[in-house]
Structure formats: C-alpha cells, structure tokens
Amino acid sequence: MVKANTANQALLSGNEALAYGAYEAGLSVACAYPGTPSTEVLETLAQFPEVDAQWSVNEKVAFEVALGAAISGARSLFACKHVGLNVAMDPLMTASYTGILAGFVVVVADDPGMHSSQNEQDTRWVALYSKLPMLEPASPAEAKEFVQEAFKISERYDTPVLLRMTTRVSHTKENVVLKERQVPPRPAFERNIPKYVMVPGNAYQRHILVEKRLQQLQTLSEKSRFNRIEKGSGKIGFITSGVAYQYVKESFPDASYLKLGMTYPFCDDKIKAFAKTVKKVVVVEELDPFIEDHVKALGVKVAAKDRSFRIGELAPELIPALVAGEAKQEIKAVKRKPRLCPECPHWATFAALKKLDLYVAGDIGCYTLACLPPMSALHSCICMGAGVTLSEGWHKGAPGKKIVGVLGDSTFVHSGITGLVNAAYNKAKGVILILDNSTTAMTGGQQHPATGLTIRNEPTKKLILEDLCRACGVDHVDVVDPKNLEEFRTILEKRVNENALSVIISRHPCKLLRR
C-alpha cells in the first residue's frame, strides 16, 4: 500500500484547483460570466473572503474590470469559456499592447466535443493572434501550479497570460496539495499615458515592445520546465499537450515525449533537438493542427493525425488509430438527450409559440432545448444576444412571416440590451420574448443583475427588466406568467399581430433555483 500524507490533500477539479492556486498566489480581483466548462473557477474564488469576486454582465465587461484592477496594482483573473472569449476579444487584443502592472491571468476553457457549447473553436490560435503567452495544464494539479507561474510571467514580462483549459482538465478531479496564501506587495498605481493610452502613436511604440516581448517569451519557453522532455525508447517521439498527453502516455508508456505546457510561444530549439533524438515524430493534439503546423514549418518531419480527428474530443481508445494515421471511427452509441425539466416554465412558453406557428429566433440557454422534437419550436441558436438581433434581420429578409425573438433573462442582460436599443432606434417592429426564470439556469443557477443578488448571494441593486425595456424605446412591455396559459397566449397573439415593437417578459422562476 502506498503511504502518503493525505492531511493537506484535497480532491479538486481543474477549475477548483486553478482557483485555489490563484488564491494562494495572492489573487485579489476575479471576474467572469458563467459558461460551461469554466463556471466553477469563479464559484470557487467567491468562497474566499479575501478575493473581490464578481459575476459580470458579460465577458467583455468582466475582462475590462479585471484588466483595470491589474493595471492599477491588484493581481487579477478573468475566466470564460471559449465562446466567451470571443465577446472579450476587443479588450484582449489591445491589452496585449498595454500590458499590466500587477499579474493578470486570462483563463479560457475550451469544450472539445461540445458537451455544452455551440462550436468547438480552438483557443490556442488566440495566443498566436494576440501575441500573448499561453500555458496549457494537462491536469488539475498542473492547473494549480501553472496559474501561479502565470502570475509571475505576467509581471516579469508585462503581459496578460492566457491559461487554456479544456473540459477534461476543468472537470477532472485529482489529488491536489493545498498551501498557505501569500500576497505579494502591491505596486503603486501611476498615470502612464504612453503605456495605457492606445492612440496610434503610442500603440505603434507598444507594438514594437510586444514583438520584443514575444522574443523574450520564446527564450523563456525554451528553458521552461513546463516544456518537458521525457526520454523513452527513442523509436517514437510524441509532441503533445493538455489532456491529449495523458491519453497518449496511457497507450505508449515507453515512448519519448515532448510535453508542451507552455504552448505559445513555441520552444523551437527544443522541438528540433527533441526530433533528432527519435526515429519518428508524432504530434498528438485535440482539435486543430496548432502544434502540427508549427512543427512542420520548422522543417521537422512529423506524422500527423488524419483530418477526421480535428472534429470532436479525443479519448484514450482513439489513440492507437490516431497514431497509425487512420481515420476516426465514429462510435454510434446513443446517449440520452437532455430535455427541459418536467415543470419548467419554458414548456408553457414554447407550447404557445408552437400553437401560433411562429418563426422563433432563439438564443443560448436551457430554452434552446425547445428545438428538440416533438416541440421543435426554436429555429436558431448562434450566440448570446442573437435572439433579439437575428429576429430583426429575419423581419427584413422574410417580410410577412410571423417572427419572434426569444432569449433568457441572463442572456438579455449579457448582450440582448444593445440589440433592443438597435431595434427601437431603427424603427424595427416585432416581438421579443424574455424568458425570465430569474437565474442563469443552464450553467447551474448563477445570479445576475436582474436577480438582485451578487455572486455571494448578497442583496444588491436589482435591474428591473420591464423598466429597462421601456427605456430602450419599446412600444409595449407586458409581464406575464406563462403558466397562465390563456392569458399568455392572448397577449402573445395580440402582440404578434400588431405593427409595433414589443417585449413580453415571460416570468416564472426556474424550479432548480437554490433557495
């Protein structure tokens, strides 16, 4: 039997371990909007009274608040899922130029296989595009270690640092050793116009520094212990990263490995040197050929996976075929589909929509499940907020059709408001349904401005949705409980047949609400 001291060990998920790691590193400000598989990072951080944690209105807002805190001297963290980072790309790209004062870590959790997402974009390209360093842990224990190093790199190189997770790292639990929190001295906030005012002249100078920084970071990458060579038989050498490393190591325990923990900038010299020590180099990575393309560009001959493996997540049993260069064999196992809960208020709402045979521009949330048969009463899902704006576009492209836009309360606050202002300003007509179940249900029930409670369930100023909609310039705002079927259907039918811009707030609390 193994005898280990289990006294200070905890069984933590990758997201929890990352949060504990950041906490121990003296993190003081953390911001996010919920999004699977990243949500637990902030939920865990909110349990530490020393951390100023918030659910922000959306990812752009979260990024900017956290960046502001870092620029003014507090170690800060922003967390999101892959599609959430799209919302925050605007500040991210320029934060690369300004840099920071105290450490700033950008956590992004990708969802290969789309367990709960609308696409499977590979965020590693963002590192290349934004010229920011990226660390990529392969396990919860590494997530904890890497986030602590990320703060050091951030401060030493004056840069935000990307920390890329994936579902299988975020939601795997592992033994993790806990330590004491250590808060570094806070640097003094000073005005610094050339560094923080990105007018063209200043930005040009900063861009020069960004390119210089990238070279320095490459030197770091070459010597980083996170880019680790594991000497094996030498017959086959794998270049791999993240959870893919774990799967390959399981199948080929005796091979040689270059395990990349700092995925960007690449450690070119180390890659070339490693390739010389093995007979055959094989790159194994989830999703896009990010490592593969770069290694090929270095002139190293590599065996790469078949294109079919760019789709979906990897699994240990897929590795032998992948390494052999074969196409992926799709497993046809049928999983039970999720569906709306039996007492969910959305059932009533969508029953009414279906009865009126409407075209429904949908959005991201539990209610997206209304697209499934036999309901089949939701006809688009692109991104947060598009329920409002897509329906405006549908009215233009298909005049005369009966169209409504549908989105949730949290989604409306996230990015539906601007669309509603746009509709009113541009004289658009139509009906927007806000399905107000008074929580962010899909991600497990997080608070948001219209619930009147903070991330720590403390009372705060409550956003009144009906007042806000009126202020946007909407002609009619109705608040109805969809469980009052007759009343709801009557109002819906009336508004759909009017030549006006209307919002119907379909209000009934989620049955999963934690009381």
Place this chain on the structure above:
Amino acid sequence: MNNRVYSITFGGIGGQGILKASEICSWAALFAGYHVKKSEVHGMSQRGGSVESHVRFGQRVYSPLVPVGGADVLLCFHPEELPRLQAFLKKEGADLSGYVEKATQAMADNPRGLNTCMVGVLSTRLPIQEEHWMKAIETVFKGKGVEENKKVFLDGRRLGQS
C-alpha cells in the same frame, strides 16, 4: 510497486446520485494513499441527460477517462444506459448492474440512499479498506446524513459480499 490502475465507470441519468457515488469512491481512494482521477461531464445532467463519471486510481494515473474495454467495474444505475456503458467493461471486469435491483429493494424505505448502497457493493471489489470509505463518507456528506449513509454503505457492503 507495480502501477496497477483500477478503473470504475459510473453511469445513469441526472438525479440518480451518480456524481456523489463517484465522489465517495474517489475520496476513499485518496485516503487510501492512491493517486486519483475522476472525470465527469456537467452541463446538461440536471435536464435528464446521460450522466457518466469515471474514477481511476493507482500509484500514477494518466488518462482521466476509462478507455473503452478498460473498466474493472461498471456501476450503471439506469437500464437504458447499460448497453452503451457495457462497452467500457474489461472482458474479466465486474458488472454490478445486477445489484441495482437488489439494492433498490433493500432501500425501499430510503430510495435516496441507493447510490451510497451501491458504493457499498462496489467497495467489496476494490482494494480500499473500510476505514477509508468511512472517512470518504464523512468528507462528502459534511455532517449532513453521515451516520445514515454509513449505515446504508455497510448494508450495501454486506450485499456485495453475499
């Protein structure tokens, strides 16, 4: 010391306590001094979708997922999920699904305890001592229903030994 890795696949549908069961198993392995990895998928489970959790422990565990054909033990709580999940089982692996009905009968007065009862059955197939299971139950239930769950666990353990 050989690196024998034990793999357990848990499955069922949302609301059956599958994640709790795999959590108890993971903590028990941790207290027994093993390196543990537990994998689960969140997101849609509360909405009645499939729930699957993998627990692996040994001196050193790499993959957090049990490979197809790699589970020593399969614990499936819902008959509809069984055909899919059986693919995970090793040829010589133990499928404990047959115990679910027995455990359901034993737990007729306390259906919420089914998952803990099945963890008791599972405990008879794994090299983890009873004290570690007890400590795991204390950790996972954090004072709420600890004694009751210990009792149910022991009922399951007897069921597994019989």
